[in-house]
Amino acid sequence: MTALFSRADQSILGRWWWTVDRTMLAAFFALIIFGIVLVMAASPPVAERIGLDQYHFIKRHLIMLGPALLLMFSVSFLTPRMVWRLASLVLAGGILAMIVVLFTGMEIKGAQRWIHLPGFSLQPSEFVKPAFAVVAAWFMTFQTERPEFRGNRMAAGVFLCVISLLLLQPDLGMTVVVSCIYGAQIFMAGFPLWIVVVLAVLGLTGLVTAYFVFDHVQSRIDRFLDPSAGDSYQVKKALEAFQEGGLWGAGPGQGTVKLQLPDAHADFIFAVAGEELGLVFVLLLIMLFAFVLLRGFNRLMECDDMFVVLATGGLLVMFGMQALVHMGSSVHLLPAKGMTLPFISYGGSSLLSVSLAMGMVLALTRRRVRSGVAGGRRRVVKGIRKGTG
């Protein structure tokens, strides 16, 4: 591929190729391939059980990969400034859609999350997540540039608005992820530790409240703490799947425990990986996720743009948390929480949202000489240059 573009190539595509994080891109492709294999293995029994054509989910997954990849690539061409503009648009649209969903949305499995478009349904909250990470980062950065701008308060306001909409659906998993994004961002933004601690305590209090307010949360946590207390069928089957898989797995498509996993293609696809691919490949999968995270964080070490650090940090935390919660609940380290595994699980909205988020990460982590997005900065730099030069 390198032969395609000369180092001196100054076309948009050439510049993109030499500045984008190609290793990260390769990792995403590896995840996508894992995803195709696992959706092919896991979804036919699910489709059959709910009376669809057995290739239904596979077809849709492959069809969705096209727009998803296109989205990721085109977003990765954007400059940081354009990224935040895009994010603000998506956030505004997403919040609006979430309000609409509250009133008109269809109820699926006890929550109103979906908006129906011809041909497929969208879950607006999936897109609000990454957009929120970027917008909040921009607000916080802008305050460090212009102290009179109340960016931190505005970020907090947006955060409260988003999580209250999420809680109204109710979608606790998403709330936790958004809270983690925001928590990580204020942590990175250098807020005094006590504020971070206070907010963490508030978050925990919120979780405890959720335990008492939402029946389904209570029963999930009760079942996590005491598996014999109630029906923990999926988790039991998931554990069984890992045990059946052993070191080398049953081979793609050869699993039998997955036949009894109602959400094998989405919320429990990690268990299918355990059964069919075995320990070796599952460890590889975990390492891939860890690699994406650490590579991304590492890339930020050499970056001197606060906005890029906060936005990318937030996006990566979202990516890492989602994978963590998914894998954690499959192996019964966390209470069962339906969350998709980025790039792997079936699910149009989640695939598009992860592609958007990672496209933004690719865009933000592109190597650049000097760039800035927070309006005041360039002028300050210019001013200093003028002074020194």
Add this chain to the structure above:
Amino acid sequence: MSTHPFSRKAVKIKGSRRSALDLARGRLVLISAVFSLAYILIAARVVDLSLIQGELQHYAESEAVESDEETGAIVEEQVRRADILDRNGVLLATSLEMASLYADPVMVADPVAVAEGLVRVFPDMIYGDMLQKLQRKSRFVWLRRNITPQEQYGVLELGQPGLKFEKGQRRIYPQGMLAAHFIGYTNIDGKGLAGVERSFDSFLNEAAGPLALTLDIRLQYILSREIRTAFEKFSAQGAVGVVLDITNGEILAATSLPSFDPHDPGGADQKALFNRLTLGVYELGSPFKIFSTAALLETLDVPMGKTFDARKPLKHGRFHISDFHPEKRRLTVPEVFVYSSNIGAALMGEMVGTEALKDFYKDLGLFSSLSLEIGEIGHPILPETWRDINTLTASYGHGIAVSPLQMVVAASTIMGGGTLLQPTLILDKNKAEKPRENLDLRVVSPQTAHRLRQLMRLTVTNGTGAKADVPGYRVGGKTGTAEKPGPKGYDRKRLLSSFIGFFPMEAPRYAVFVMLDEPKGTKDSFNYATGGWVAAPAVGRIIASMGPLLGVRPLPDGTTDDLAVSLKHYLHKEEKKGKKSLASY
């Protein structure tokens, strides 16, 4: 920002941005560390699951299986659900291990050949049906549940890798419909859904040995046979019957019609599954005269010759109490009982008084649910507010609805000598869930009990229950012909006709009760559908069959020493007897 390039503010901002970035990077390292740790934890857990709990466990299990095969030990996978036996050890319910056949269509290479083979093994299978199932695009499809070993052998002979078996247990009831309401049934997963199967569900799943019931399958057969005969002969809607040992409360036989096949309760309609004996509550009518008469004798010292004016129907407010076949004269206590006069019984109840009668009924357990070891127990229906009119109607069994078994138990309490009887279905008292209550609770005195025995015997020798008599077995009893409540008051055409009999009458040991729901009179019964005509003969036949079986010695023919003789002179209708007995009810 319009600050001067050299202003302190601009420099400070740049400096603070640098330090802010450094701080952010430091904290980024911390976040990376936390994530790494979490991912390592997940990885460790996956290693624990797939390697330690998975791979090594499988290895250990295969070792164990090999060593079992060497030593010949058999590993029992499931614990068998315990059997249910009758009192003599006859099997009433048992679990058999059976294989069920399913297919993994993906493994079926040649569906046509497999379907042809299957149709040879199971001649009743439809070829097209099988072929369609085998061509499904799934990994699992049931072909036939619970197949016989021979059929399984036949399927194995086909040698098709796509045909597989799953072992399971099937509950089998060798006695079929006999006592189905009391033994109960289970669902396909072996969970008890009715009768003893339900109330002893966990016991049966955990027990080492079988559970013995008080039922005697021989008596159960006799009872069922006679009840079914009467049920069909009189085209009844339903029928119940019970045989009770009144010395200890053990239920020897019990039945409710229409019945169902416990192997296929899903195929029966709701009416058939309904246990009329214990769950249904009815206004049973005249058998309640046993209780009102006992209350009269117990609470007031009334001589047998005391008369009650039955010359004209009793008017109480808007209520109107009349007799079926009015005697139109003053009746003595035995006459009221033996000719089953509603007017007389109501007057007796009035004499006893509302409070005393209520207390007496309550002591007999007629106001609360019966306590028995099955869940299908109906709660009595009582008047919302008990007025004086309710005292009058309750004296002849109306305005109060109880389950038939509850009435039989209360009557048996009196016949047995007056101490409260606790019915039971479970032979081994240690296994009975409910603790035995104090059985020495006396409800009536032995004197009253003796009087009632005499009256019941008199009813059979000289009254409405003549058709229940069995030579030598000294049967006593009481008929009941209750009109069922309809939309417009009580309906003369829809009857609950019953007979409660006891024998041998000198020292009653067994109670036999038969009730038909809406029987229709036949030519044989001169179109009468009363208790004396439809239920009493059935009771007589049951006693005639079970007496010899239970070793009850009949009195030799011509023995005149009869219990009821001393009361006969209170009956003033001898001259008409020959004609009247046809009209008895």
